[in-house]
Amino acid sequence: MNLRATRARPSPAATPPPAGRSAAPAAAAGHAPFGPTAAVLAATALLATSQLYGMIPLLGRAAPGWNTDPASLTWLVSVFGFGYAAGFLLFGPLSDRLGRRRVMVGGVAATAVTTALVAAAPSPEIGIVLRVAQGVTIGAFPPVAMAYVGERVAPHRRLTTVTAMTTGFLAAAVVGQLTAQGLAAAFGWRSFFLAGAVAFAAAAAVLARVLLPDGPSGGASPRAAYRAMPRLLVTPGLWPLFLAVPVVLGPFVAIYTGLQLTGTDGLLELRASALPVILAIPFLTARLARVPGPARAAAALALSAASVALVGLLEPGTLGLALLLMLVTAGTAVAAPGLIDIVVARAGAARASAVSLHSALLFAGASLGPQLAAALTGHGLRALGLVLAALLAAGALLVAASRRGPA
Template sequence: MLPAMAPRTAPPVPSVTTTTPTTAPATTAPATAALATTGFAPFGRTAAVLAVTALLATSQLYGMIPLLGSVATDWHTPPAGLTWLVSAFGFGYAAGFLLFGPLSDRLGRRRVIVAGVAATAVSTALVALAGSPGPGLALRALQGLTIGAFPPVAMAYIGERVEPHRRLVTVTTMTTGFLASAVLGQLAAQGLVATLGWRSFFLAGAGAFALAAVALRWALLPDGPSTGASPLAAYRAMATLVRAPGLRLLYLATPVVLGSFVAVYTGLQLTGTTGLLELRASALPVILAIPFLTPRLARVPGPRRIALALFTAAAGTALVGLLHPGTLLLALLLMVVTAGIATAAPGLIDTIGSRAGAVRAPAVSLFTALLFVGASLGPQVAAALTGHGLAALALVLAALLGGGALLALASRR
């Protein structure tokens, strides 16, 4: 669920369309011309390497949540105050989407991806060396910024270099990596902090990113000649998109999606909820199943699909607040919440992309940046409300998700 490339030109925003959405990034004429001489990328190795890197990338956002208690003890700081370590990464990540997507038009896709992932190996290792909140926050923001070079440029690469009939499968595989990181990143961090300490999560991540950079350089095709496109064209298009009548309500709803999801898991950590290992693992089957259900879900019109998904997540979250459930029931409710979130995010991509028409790429990049701005704010919402208990947090999040669903419905007009 991540952005496609920034276009090489910035035409005016077209009127809202009703075309059937698709999750495969569109290609452009210059890209097609380049393929005439370079050929298409090998499917197997491309999909595999991009999916594993996607898993590593967003694991660094979610993996911080189980580490909060251990880092707080090490730094003699209350855990709630360290939720900014999650937020700082998310803000840097969102900024990286906006910065590197347009830059890759001029510098080349493989060059930007490999450099960004290699730089993340260094920035991740530096996080492990942080000894206090100040440097830790700065390094987490840097870490998010460097790995922010991967998602939008990888999506652009798929749209240009993968055979058309394999693009949807490749995007789905990569998206599954991003979604699965919400569970696997937390499980890996929880396991490592219990045995080797919190720093081991970042040291292991640094090594994994270094290997990923080598694998990406091997798997991705060399860059063709630079188009000389100006990144400013994409930024001008984004400024216009925010005001587009068919898009602005959807953009308003976007931060709620991952913001609520991250807030729920941060709240579970801060309130000392028992059975966290089981609760985190319970969402994995849902995350793995949603991409395979996407073709059927896509038959439902975009705004209605988004609204139903967010209402589902809101209902599950509200029941967490109203029922004060035990571990088993809480795990089932978290599966409902996860299903709603994992359905709403691709639905937003589809609807925003189809309505944006010729400026689909910057429209989806802007969506993804807002998505992770929400993810960055989620821990702060959790820190502010968990003093009143998990129920208070859950009910507020349910209201926000319900509001997002109403905005999606209103966007039908």
């Protein structure tokens, strides 16, 4: 989902972690085993973000048991994303002090507990509180995992490892929804969270076995990273990008939520149609990288804008909708890493804080997507598509305008 910036920085300390500890002790300890490390990090990335998207197809199934309507339950999607974003900001810098392995294993293990508690939630109100906790605990994984890759994976293996993780994050948008839809149909909506709790417990055990031990505790103070974030928000060349970041995932989540709330036919096929695009994007990385970052990200957002506008204007059948959703997915999958490339290049010594801030804003935007869908689908899919197109077009213009900032 994010952080392909390692490609452009082959040195051991160059991957832009959301924390700034020196990689020297890691280098002395040797490199992590490539195959097991890439596999467990990619699988955990898939599990983590599946919990955001998996709630979307469960809205209609959870509502009757709680005597409410599906639109009001969109907060169960949103609050997880807000917690996830908060976890990024909190645990990235903290892992400098506490250690990457310790934070990752602890966060994933804690998520096994919070996910099981979501399955047992007796009411929407308690469910919302537990979803926040679930988001915060799993928010310990993504930024710290990226920092770990930059410090412990051999330089020539970093791009492959980060690409595997990125594919996991992106594929969660499809796999999470398909898994939730299938489990809910067979065993009820709570089964998705019960299965997730078991999967997180297994992931924590494998992470504890595969990840290299942390060095001596200590390291840089997290306060420096926290203090840098407000300054980054007003930095020339960066602030337009940070304004644009929330519209990358927000409309993507909103359009799928809107399709769920409007009872669109063929949702299984529509969700599955995006998976080939997500799997293909990593193989196009080298060619896409030839296009300058701002132009690449702006064009990708413009593609998504045009596609969701056509969804609203045409309200096509299943085949046409599937094709348009594939284009929306392609635009999202290109824009997200494109923006992080630019942020890392422009943030200088503050790139660790910039990466954490970027990731938090990305998922804050994703959290607002369901609320947009709930507010607009009462006026039909056309209203939702046109509003989302306007937001994406504004994001494209902000990214294009940022080209006047420092390169």
